[in-house]
Amino acid sequence: MPFPTVSRIESPRLLLRPVLAADLADLLEVNGDPEVTRYLPYPAWQSLVDAQAWLARMEAMAAAGTGQVFALERRADAKVVGDLLLFKYEEGSARVELGYVLGRAVWGQGLMREAVAAACAFSFGELGIRRIEAEVNPENVASCTLLQQVGRASCRERV
Numbered sequence: 001m002p003f004p005t006v007s008r009i010e011s012p013r014l015l016l017r018p019v020l021a022a023d024l025a026d027l028l029e030v031n032g033d034p035e036v037t038r039y040l041p042y043p044a045w046q047s048l049v050d051a052q053a054w055l056a057r058m059e060a061m062a063a064a065g066t067g068q069v070f071a072l073e074r075r076a077d078a079k080v081v082g083d084l085l086l087f088k089y090e091e092g093s094a095r096v097e098l099g100y101v102l103g104r105a106v107w108g109q110g111l112m113r114e115a116v117a118a119a120c121a122f123s124f125g126e127l128g129i130r131r132i133e134a135e136v137n138p139e140n141v142a143s144c145t146l147l148q149q150v151g152r153a154s155c156r157e158r159v
Helices: 022-030 048-064 111-125 141-158
Strands: 013-020 069-074 080-090 095-100 132-133
Touching: 013 111, 022 048, 022 080, 022 095, 048 069, 069 111, 080 111, 095 111, 111 132, 111 141
Parallel strands: 095 132
Antiparallel strands: 013 069, 069 080, 080 095
């Protein structure tokens, strides 16, 4: 069974929904910042061509049934401020990997913590996922801290 297509995950300030071609300008603003992509496994996007190539890879991943990427749309103004990826889905072990990126303009506001917590809660609940993994550069202190906080909260909620 492929990774199910999810149409929306909601949190207080964000709507997590499938990425659209219309989101690429906002996502270029995010992924075009070398400080944002500093710890990511790809260089900063240089143009809309890079954004379109990324979207094509994300669409192919979804078509293969191995994951889905979500735009992080701020409810207040419908601005896309980042994305969250659930990928490398393994049905037999009910596991998935998590990746994410957030625009520097909204760092420190708790938006990614909110998005990750909502995606984890939805995955453990609605999707029946038993394990979520994230590979993080240990120098990325903010991401390590976020994952520790969300992981502890998720474990407390499930006990």
